[in-house]
Amino acid sequence: MSDYTLRRLAEWTPHSGVILGWPGLEGILKDYPDMLAKATQEVSNIAQAIAHFEPVTLTVGAERIEEAEAYFSEIETPFPIQLHRIEGDSMDVWLRDFGPVFVIKEGPRDNRSLAGVDYNFNGWGGRYPTPTTTEFAEKFLRDKRIERIETSIVTEGGALETDGEGTLMLTESSIVNDNRNPGKSRQEIENELVRTLGVEKIIWIPGRPGLDSTDCHIDALARFVRPGVILLSKANEAKPTEWTIVYEEALEILSSATDARGRPFEIIEVEEPDEDLFEPPPKGALGVKGIEDDRAVRSYTNYLLVNGGIILPQFGDPAHDAAAIRAAQMLFGLERRIYPVLIDQLPILGGGVHCATQEVPLIPEN
Template sequence: MYRPAEWDRHDEIIMAWPSIENDAYADKCGSRDLADVTRDISTIAEAVAEFEQVTLLVTPDRLQEAKKRFKHDADGIFIQPVHDYPKLDLWMRDLAPTFVFDGCHLAGVDYNFNGWGNKFPVNASQSLASQIDDNMNLTRISTWLVTEGGSLETDGEGTLLITDSSIINENRNPGKTRQQIEGEIHRTLGVTKIIWLPGVKGGDITDGHVDGLARFVAPGKVVISRPNTLDDSNFSKVFSDARSILANVTDARGRRLEVIEMIEADLYSLGLDRGTLKDIENEKEDYPSLSYVNWLLVNGGVIFPQFGDKKADAAALNTICGLYKDRRVKTVRLDELPFLGGGIHCSAQEVPA
């Protein structure tokens, strides 16, 4: 097995509109939140379509709405109906297959998505990853391992970044040892070295996916997300622990890693109303994900988040443009996805060419 790096060529990007029946949105403010989330996802899809084909999964209850929304983007955004997954969510990094090459043939690994440790019921007789594999006529790589695509960050040269908290966890792989989990990762992805970062269990819905913490920009080069303010919080500890590990390890080729910091947006510079800020401070609402490292690489480009913190937005954009001088950086303003615990990368899964 071989999992390509994200900077390799893609055939397409898979995305999705969330279903009306999805409890994650009905439990909040109903159609208002669904509309806000749909706007963010649609803007990302349109940005991606400037570079490569998007396949957008949509449940029947929203099919006509999607066709109307993208009637001017028919060449770049293909709307794919999904009939047997009523609670479809937008997080295709986790729900879609993780694509690998088995020899010369593309295949899809089904990592048994269980709602990020049974936090949200899936309520489907067949996994979405399996359905996508079937629709694409791909071999499904089965495994006992429960994880998500957002947990798996590879350099395409044998090295994988992953967090302990998101996979060595009783809510996903009860009773399994690190050695057993490593063996199955090696088998399904073909990596030869795993760099483990601690993460934090319960810190967010994903239990600390690595794609919001640290990303490869090239072999031997990693960008790490640094909290806007370093204090005694779990977020600061996650950063400092990961920073220390990355600065003192080698990759699968024996290279020391170059580590670049990218400072997150400041919650108090987003222009949020006082009521929302108070709810976050009192933990009535989750702290938003304001990590810039959750970008998405597309053919010839980078889809890069902006949050409304002018200073941090500009600094992060300057850094990514310097790191990817050979790619066009397309920015997308995110308003709702951060409050659901994710971002651009979380919403999309690339299909390698």
């Protein structure tokens, strides 16, 4: 029996900083320079927003490090944006998924340390792996001298939503899937999630394999606002598709579920923007995550909680953007400053603010 336990803290606990990544010149956007430039700019904007609240580490491939140094030398923020050079030119922006998932390792005599779980990223089920992203977690942890925790399962950080009090919420389609964990039962996967995240209860939502490039990650569908409170992304489709069914299934399951401490959930819904306000993805953009037959991810639940703030995505739909801000004000009140960030390219590529970031928790004192 192990002499230590691992525990994933809730996102609202204090952070020591947040990690992001600039896309590489030889990554999945290499044949789409306009999209590469827009994605780079939007990640940079998110980094600057976060740096109003806490330190940022921006990982950049060697081939773009001078460009990044020149860009951020002109930027002033209350907290530093530190560039971290990473070897490899096929970097991507989705740090939540291919970066390490940080946990607190708790040993005898209240001994605590920071560790990172390496969930064996394989390019979202083999769709879009690159040499840099599949090796990123191990390399980054080694660079930062943070202990690496190995595991027998494959998953991504965006698939895992915890309340920090023993409850984990995720979609079955994004992990009990042969493109990630062939031959493994749901129970086997659940046992390893319990070990690596320190959770006691898992709430499974069906999701849909192949619905988007992540097989329906939870962080664009439902998020814990605090223990016992969930923000649910309400589908807004002119002609309902499977995404509407996924939302309806999630609402039904969560409405009757309880957390690890036996509490029923209060569910607040925030409707997604009107899809008819946005142009379809460019023709011929095949092989790019989030574009090839995949729905754009325009979800207000894909926010990031930072120290004293919330980085809230906005999509250019005035009515729904304003409604999301009002929802955040209602949920967080004076507790957090709302910092809206407009994103256009990242949703088309299959993600958003939360997908592009990975927080590093402070080690609790007690």
